[in-house]
Amino acid sequence: MVINIVVVLFSTGCKSKNDVVAPVRDSLGKINQWIYDSMGYYYYWSSTMPAQPDYSLAPQLFFTSLQHKDDRFSSITNRADIGGKKSTFSYYGFHYSIVRHSVSGAYIGVVTYAAAETPAYRAGLRRGVYFTAVDDSTLSAESITWANERLSSGKTVGITPATWQNNAWVKEEPVSFASSYIDENPVVLTKYFSHNGVKTGYLFYNHFVEGYDVLLLDAFAKLKQENVQECIIDLRYNPGGSVASCAKMLGMLTTVTENSVFGIFVGNAGWGRQVYNMSRILKTSTSASGATVPELAAHRLNLKRVFILTSRATASAAELLVNNLKPYLPVVQLGDTTMGKDEAGFQVADPRNPRQVEWVLQVIVYKLLNSAGNGSYHTGIVPARLVSELSAFPLAAIGAADDPLIAEALMQIYGSHTIEEGLLRRKKTPVYPVYVSSGADAAGAPVVQIDRPH
Known part of the structure; x- marks a missing residue:
């Protein structure tokens, strides 16, 4: 859709503070005029x-x-830099946390x-691996910012793994890895738990x-084949993505x-309210799999509720699933409050x-509501119970059943002390x-x- 650029000439005499400022007419002014007109429209x-506005600004x-x-x-x-900021995961294929250990007082990475077959994975990194240094620089209150920048730089980087032995951190041989293209299969794990004849899909x-x-769809087909009566959807590291896949x-x-x-x-006043039914959303999908409601119905689970595990990394389309499910199915959210991206653009x-x-805008165009008209989760969606995986x-x-978030879900489903005993095997x-x-x-x-409406 073409945004017309209109340049209005104003007198150059004395101006009062209420006079409209004329746009700069050089190349910078034309760029800023396009920015202003585009944002005014969308x-x-x-x-x-x-x-x-000050049209003389960069x-x-x-x-x-x-x-x-x-x-x-x-x-x-700028079009030359389009694509957004890269991250630790998009460069190397792993997530980590830095914590302060209460016993030793040390700053430790974990x-x-x-993700499988990524640079980090091939270097031996797995969930639960600890490290004490980045590029031979020991983690400390002063070095954390630098370490995080290195681990999201895209350059070859090294870490020093460590283990907790006899109340001390024992360093291991450093490992290094370079960045490469990450194409992760997001369907990481499909399984079920069973207790007292009740199966819980995960x-x-x-x-x-x-x-x-x-x-x-194949994952849901497997869960349906097992006739699961309960289901846990783990979105703790899900940053969002396709709204059509969310609808599926x-x-x-x-x-x-x-x-x-x-x-x-x-x-805004120009765009108003856009109501997306299932058919309209599914038509935006570039994948033929699950592109119709009858096909989805063939994979549908018979649930009375769904448990969804979230964290501060749960964002965008993942939050959309949590919010948009609520008018149709009770959602039991466990974990941490979500990111708070209740917007689309x-x-x-x-x-x-x-x-x-040459500039490209990525602007917020819509606020998101579910079919009941509820949204406004810009500060995040708060879980029914706060649980930290750390x-x-x-x-x-x-x-694993003794992961704190999964254990909480299984306790609510089964009320089984077996799950508590499993958790006790881990030192808190x-x-x-x-x-x-x-x-x-x-x-x-x-x-x-x-997709932009026409």
């Missing part, structure tokens, strides 16, 4: 933009001057997740990626029709040929989280992306 908070600063105080996720980038799902929808999961967790409202997208670029502006060391394996050494890379990665990931 931006959710367009009504709050200043009437007299584009990045000009864009910032137009942003609403509550806007955390809109951005502008790998919370390592799915660890790491990203809503349409290219893997066929495997997502919703359609396999609860009963919906093609006309069932998936969500409501509320824009799309890229805005100069459509003219030839292009006159509350028990060493960390349990992904999908208090630690104080200082930095969580998965949360930082999720903060830099895009908000919900939706």
Whole structure:
């Protein structure tokens, strides 16, 4: 959609403080005029933009001057740098936390997740591996910022693994790894727990990626074949992704029709309210797998509720699933409060040929509501029970019954002390989280992306 650029000439005489400032007419002014017009047309908070912006500012600063105080996720980038900020996971394939150990007082890194066949995985990193140094620099209060920057730099980096032996940290041989392309299968683990004849399905799902929808449907088919009566969806490291894939999961967790409202997208005065039913959302998918409600119904589980595990790294489309399920199925959320991306948007670029502006906007266009009209989770969706995965060391394996989040879900399902006994086998050494890379990665990931209405 073409945004017309209008340049108005003003007199150069004395101006009062209420006079409209004329845009600069040089190349910078034209870029900023395009930014202003585009945001005025699309931006959710367009009504709050200043009437007299400073067109002499550099584009990045000009864009910032137009942003609403509550806007955390809109951005502008030069076309040469398009693609957004890279993260530890996108470079190396692992998440980690830095904690302060209550016994030793030391700052310790712990790998919370390592995707299979990634640089970190090939270097031996697994969930629960501890490390005391990055590039031979010991972790400390003073070095944490530097260490985090190194671990998200994309350069070859080394860490020093360590083990806790006889009340002391024993260093091991350092390992190093370079960055490479990460293409993770987000359907990480599908399994079930069984107790007293009741089966509980479990799915660890790491990203809503349409290219893997066929495997997502296959995971639900396996759970359905096992006739699970309860289900745990683990989204603790899920930063979001495809809204269509989100709708597909919703359609396999609860009963919906093609006309069932998936969500409501509320824009500015020009864009108004966009109601997306299941059929409309599914038509945006680039994957044929699960692209119709009847196909989803064939994989649907027979559930009376669903347990969803979340953390501060649960964001965007993952939060959308939590919120949009609630009108259709009781959701028992366990873990930590989510990131708080209750917004959707799309890229805005100069459509003219030839292009006159090389900058690209990623702006918030909509606020997100479920079919009951509920949303406003910009501070995050709070779980029914707060549970930290760092509350028990060493960390349990992904999908293990004695992982604190899974243990809480199983306790609510079964009321079994067997789960408590399993948890007691892990030493509850208090630690104080200082930095969580998965949360930082999720903060830099895009908000919900939706096709631009025409």
